[in-house]
Amino acid sequence: MVDFIPFSPPSIDQQEIDAVVETLQSGWITTGPQVPLFESEFAAFLNAKGAVAVNSWTSGAFLVLKALGIKAGDEIITSTFTFCSTVNIIEHVGATPVLVDVEADMLNLSVEAVEKAITRNTKAIIAVHYGGHPADLRALRALAEAHHLYLIEDAAHALPAKFDDVLIGASENPVIFSFYATKNLTTAEGGMITGAGEWMERLKSLRLHGITREFSNRYTPEGSWYYEVVEPGYKCNMTDIQAAMGRVQLRRLDEFQQRRAALVARYQAAFTSVDDLKIPIQHNNVSSAWHLYPLRVIGGKYLDKRDVLLETLRTKGIGTSVHFIPIHLHPYYQQRYHYKPMDYPIAYSAFQQIFSLPLHPKLTDVHQSRIIDAVLECMDKI
Ligand SMILES: *Cc1c(COP(=O)(O)O)cnc(C)c1O
Numbered sequence: 479m480v481d482f483i484p485f486s487p488p489s490i491d492q493q494e495i496d497a498v499v500e501t502l503q504s505g506w507i508t509t510g511p512q513v514p515l516f517e518s519e520f521a522a523f524l525n526a527k528g529a530v531a532v533n534s535w536t537s538g539a540f541l542v543l544k545a546l547g548i549k550a551g552d553e554i555i556t557s558t559f560t561f562c563s564t565v566n567i568i569e570h571v572g573a574t575p576v577l578v579d580v581e582a583d584m585l586n587l588s589v590e591a592v593e594k595a596i597t598r599n600t601k602a603i604i605a606v607h608y609g610g611h612p613a614d615l616r617a618l619r620a621l622a623e624a625h626h627l628y629l630i631e632d633a634a635h636a637l638p639a640k641f642d643d644v645l646i647g648a649s650e651n652p653v654i655f656s657f658y659a660t661k662n663l664t665t666a667e668g669g670m671i672t673g674a675g676e677w678m679e680r681l682k683s684l685r686l687h688g689i690t691r692e693f694s695n696r697y698t699p700e701g702s703w704y705y706e707v708v709e710p711g712y713k714c715n716m717t718d719i720q721a722a723m724g725r726v727q728l729r730r731l732d733e734f735q736q737r738r739a740a741l742v743a744r745y746q747a748a749f750t751s752v753d754d755l756k757i758p759i760q761h762n763n764v765s766s767a768w769h770l771y772p773l774r775v776i777g778g779k780y781l782d783k784r785d786v787l788l789e790t791l792r793t794k795g796i797g798t799s800v801h802f803i804p805i806h807l808h809p810y811y812q813q814r815y816h817y818k819p820m821d822y823p824i825a826y827s828a829f830q831q832i833f834s835l836p837l838h839p840k841l842t843d844v845h846q847s848r849i850i851d852a853v854l855e856c857m858d859k860i
Contacts, residue, residue: 480794480795481795482795482796482797483795483796483797483841483848483849484797484836485660485797485798485799485834485836486660486797486799486836487838487840488659488660488666489734489839489840493729494727497725498723500722501719504718506718507717507718507719508715508717508718509686509716509717510718511718512718512725513716513718513721515721516531516716516721516722516724516725516728517529517530517531517670519728520670520672520724520728521672523728523731524646524647524672525645525648526647526648526653527650527673527674528672528673528674528678529670529672530670530671530672530682530685531668531715531716531724532669532670532671532715533714533715533716533717533720534658534667534668534669534714535634535654535655535656535669536567536669537669537685537712538670538671539563539567539630539632539654540567540570540571540712540714541671541681541714542652542654542677543567543568543571543573543602543630544680544684545678545680545681546602546677548568548571548573548601549572549573550571550572552574552599552601552602553573553574553575553576553597553599553600553601554568554573554574554575554601554602554603555577555578555595555596555600555602555603555604556568556575556577556578556587556604556605556606556632557578557579557580557586557587557604557605557606557608558577558578558579558580558804558805558822558825559580559585559805559822559829560608560632560802560805561634561802562805562808564604564606564632565577565805565811568604573601574599576595576600577811577822578591578592578594578822579591579822579824579825580608580822580828581824582824582828583759584609584611584613584758584759584761585609585772585824585825586611586612586613586614587603587605587606587613587614588824589614589618589621593621596625600625600627601627601628602627602628602629602630603618603621603622603629604631605618605629605630605632606632606634606635607631607632607635607636607639607646608635608770608801609758609768609769609770609771610635610636610662610767610768610769610770611760611761611766612636612640612641612764612766615629615641615642616641616642628651628652629651630651630653630654631651631653632654633647633654633655634655634656634658634769635661635662635767635770636655636767636769637655637662637663637731637769638731638735638767639764639765639766640764640765641763641764642763647672648672649673650673652672652673652677653671653672653673654670654671655669655672656668657669657720657727661769662734662735662738662767662769663724663734664723665716665723665724665727666723667720668720668724669716683708683709683711684709684711684712684714685712685714685715686712686713686715687707687710687711687712687713688707688709688710689705689706689707689708689711690705733839734839738768738839739768741771741846742837744843744850745757745837745850748850748853749773749850749853752854752857754776754860755773755775755776755853755857756773756776756831757773758771758773768837770801770837771834771835771836772801772832772833772834773833773834773835773853774828774831774832775787775831775857775860776831784831784833786860787833787853787856787857787860788800790852790859791849791853791856796848798833798835798836799833799834800829800832800834801832801834802829803829804822804825804826806819806822807819807829835849835853836849
């Protein structure tokens, strides 16, 4: 049996291990000195106006909606072609998700579809930067401004990515990053919100019980026992163990991205002339974070050729994934909003064709050659 090539293992080396062990031995393991250091280093890396660390993208985005005052009766427009949490958080605050279709090439929000979906109740647009390729922020910003809507960016895939030469996260509007185990930078679980405004101040209190002052020096010689709760906040703070790991990962991010870019270039060269495959593209005015390498099977003789391909790759010891099962196909959303698969034809057909190949900094040239050969061999047969 050949060795298994996992889809997306984390890139952890001795530096992360040492940083975590040091924190464990420091006498302070939850939110303490490491978290503000990670926040300021992260903000400096992206030229962000400010950064607030949390325990996941999901809780961070939920807090953003709370801090912006989104409530029952409000509508939020987002893409059906995303991970469930982008939409779950809208339900969590009692608002109504209004799903729209994607554009056909990069599978990001269709700006025309967003425009058509705007009503008197629309409060925000959540733009997902699918696979790390930024959505059309210029058009979305203009639309948000014209209709007085918040533009929120799901940047779970977009670290680091650029639109019109500006890093995603450098703007004032809320941008949320994920440090989940498979993401370009990981703290096992974790997230960061960037942006500027009153809502950022409210976020800082909402993430930890609604307490106004920083809590982390409570048990130090300088600390005070006194604190005040100004609203019933939540428990979404990042631990120092995670932050210590994140600080090391941030220092390694440029090197990670160079490796991702080299792997992508090799995949592109290998698949560009295969008739039945559609390779991902990158628009001229963006720089993708290449979180995913999504391919689409567009020809072949079987109806379920994508599934046949993934099953064959699995038997050859190659891990793959599908990003994403569109939100409108999941039972909860399908039943609650009576969606039919073809309500969003572009997302639905992309879902049937798409799959993601392994793409991570630890992927070796030898393993990548095995993946490329296996895909090419399968394509000949299906
Ligand atoms: C991973 C992911 C999330 C959720 O991130 P967590 O940190 O696991 O909560 C949200 N949106 C997208 C597009 C993702 O890929």
